[in-house]
Amino acid sequence: MTSQPPLPPSQPEQPAETVPTCYRHPDRETWVRCQRCDRPICPDCMRDAAVGFQCPECVAEGNRGIRQAKSTFGGAVVRAPYVTWTILAANVLVFVAQYFVPDIQRLLGMNSLFVALGDEYYRLITAAFVHGGMFHILFNSWALYVIGPYLERAFGHVRFVALYLVSALGGSVLGLWMDNPRILTVGASGAIFGLFGAVFVVGRRLNLDVRGIAVLIAINLAITFIVPGISWTGHIGGLVTGAALSAALAYAPRENRAVWQAAAVAGFVALLAVLVVVRIPMITMAILG
Structure with missing residues (x-):
């Protein structure tokens, strides 16, 4: 082995x-x-x-410590003025639709009787998207195209759309108080005049030369009272409302600025709503006796 x-x-x-x-x-x-x-x-x-x-x-955690860029008056930085383009498109689409549905003016225009007797409060806003003719929409569209992007970049998307709509509402509310209740008014001019006022306020806030916009406002106010058939209430109401609201937004304290600005927008809407509520019974009593 x-x-x-x-x-x-x-x-x-x-x-x-x-x-x-x-x-x-x-x-x-x-x-x-x-x-x-x-x-x-x-x-x-x-x-x-x-x-x-x-x-x-980890990326999200790191971004929390980075201060996000803001627009001049506290809104998110605007890469493209989408709100301005959207409003322009809405105005043009409604204007085109008027040729196919002529009743759009009557259905959406501002009229004190329809608001007071028919509870059609939506007219206070929808009237700003209806226009009376080609020159009317061309002027308003041109003005919005020129100054809308500037204000949208200054305030941000949300604040800008609030400024536009509240200005339009301000013009309609003054019309509710002062216009002949049998007259139908249409157009975005109240909102546009509100933007004119906002450009003036922003220029003053930033220490810019505001003589150009002041002359433009003066010329358009003169046209308002010289040319017949123009609703001065819409123009004046929009101008005053837009200037006042833009001042509240532009001069809001930096600390908790978003809160102050939101309160300003809510306050203006509440004030205009109160003016509507107070005026409605007066119109009803005047019409019904």
């Missing part, structure tokens, strides 16, 4: 290296890790960083 050399001791089997998986998608293998928290992340979770990649949670 021959002797055999002793067998070497058996080596324990080495476990295979575990393949890491994305911490947000456990079914996806990945060898990339977040540079900040070192957790594995798949391609869908990779966010470019200064060096390598970070996960979505």
